Amino acid sequence: MDFPKSVPNVGLVNGQFVDENTGTGQPGSLIPAVWGNAVTNEILNVLSAAQVVPDELKHNQLSEAISRIVAGNAYSKDETNELLGQRVASDGILAAGLINGSLQQPYFRSLAGGAIVPLARTDHSHSFADIKNKPTTLGGYGIQDVYTATYMDGLLNEKVGSNTITRAGLVDGDKQRPYFLSTAAPGLVLLALADHSHSFADLKNKPTTLGGYGIQDVYTATYMDGLLAQRVGADSITGAGFINGNQRAPYFRATASGDIVRLAASADTHTMDSFMKPVSGQWVLLNGSPPVLPPGGTWAYFKTDFNQNGTPYGGNAGVAAGGTTLSTSSYSLGFAWRIQ
Structure with a gap:
């Protein structure tokens, strides 16, 4: 459907109908019967698709028909919630993460009662005497009264690792x-439940000193607990991630309210060359009878109206969508700039 551009002498101006203007001598446009019938048939076709019986005394039937068509092709709120609930249930868990961001301390929160299920990686080993290149971290040996500086620095700096x-x-x-399905190689990381059996007492020829384990530098638990207590917001979030997987839209989920806290990506910066700088095509001159804003976006504009003798008699300014025809009875001159 379109304006009757092919009808001879229809009197369109800039492709649209205009009223008669005795002041300027502008004749009014014709509205041909074939075009009027076409417009009516277009509307009747929509009513028919929605099974609405046409009534010439009712003026809201097109809106009713569109509402019926949309309602027949959309999920209700209850249907959507049910589908989302089934999706979470398919994995058997409500949430997953890494305790304090440590790759060695994964966990699940089960759907059954919301219980925490501690996990462990499947690639760990269990025989101390036969292990080559034995670890030099306290966590590897199960020592509880001290923490290594390297281990704790990793916990403090790798929280984002979650x-x-x-x-x-x-x-x-x-x-x-x-x-886990990780963003880093190898991608699929098979895990094991944390309550599997691996007794430290069963290891043979265990050392009896820190030096025997190859541990070189340590912090006491009391000292490190003090450092952890100073961490700002260490316990104030329950999760973190990217909205819809978009790395330019990171977020935290607050513990107290469960609200999403949007963050800014570190790459979102501006310079004097990029911030609020007009670019080609976004600052334009307006002139015509009537002037038309460029297509796309939202524009702020200012214009002055002139009569046929070139004398200004008025004007206006405002904000309008791209492609809008700005009203005038004769000729206008002004400018516009894109603001969105």
């Missing part, structure tokens, strides 16, 4: 086969 997984679940719904 964002390195894109999915977590249970293979085929089996609670004994948890997994």
Whole structure:
């Protein structure tokens, strides 16, 4: 459907109908019967698609028809909530993450009662005497009264590491086969439940000193607990991630309210060359009878109206969508700039 551009002498101006203007000598446009019938048929076709019986005394039937068509192709709020609930249930968990951001301390929060399920990576080893290149960290030996500087620096600096997984679940719904899908290689990380049996007492020829374990520099638990207590907001969030996977839209989820706290990506910066600088095509001269804003976006404009003798008699300014025709009875001159 379009304006009757092909009808001879229809009198369109800039492709649209105009009223007669005796002051300027502008004749009014014709509205041909074929065009009027076409417009009516277009509307009747919409009413028919929505099974609405046409009534010439009612003026809201097109709105009613569109509402019926939209309602027939959309999910209700209850249907949507049900679908989302089924999606979470398919993995058997409510949430997954890394305790204090440590890759060695993964966990699940189960759908059944919301219980925390501690996990462990499947690639750990269990025989101290036969292990080559033995670790030099306290966590590797289960020593509880001291922390290494390297380990704790990692915890303090790698909190953002909780964002390195894109999915977590249970293979085929089996609670004994948890997994992470990581953004880094190898991608799929198979896990193990933290309550599997690995007794430190069963290791043979265990050293009896820190030096025997190869541990060189340590902090006491009391000292490190003091450092952890000073961490700003260490316990104030329950999760962090990217909105819809967009790395330019990071967020935290607040513990107290559960609200999403939007963050700014570190790359979102502006310079004197980029901030609020007009560019080609976004600052334009307006002239015509009537002037038309460029297509796209939102524009602020100012114009002055002139009569046929070139004498200004008025004007206006405002904000309008791109492509808008600005009203005038004769000729206008002004400027516009894109603001969105």
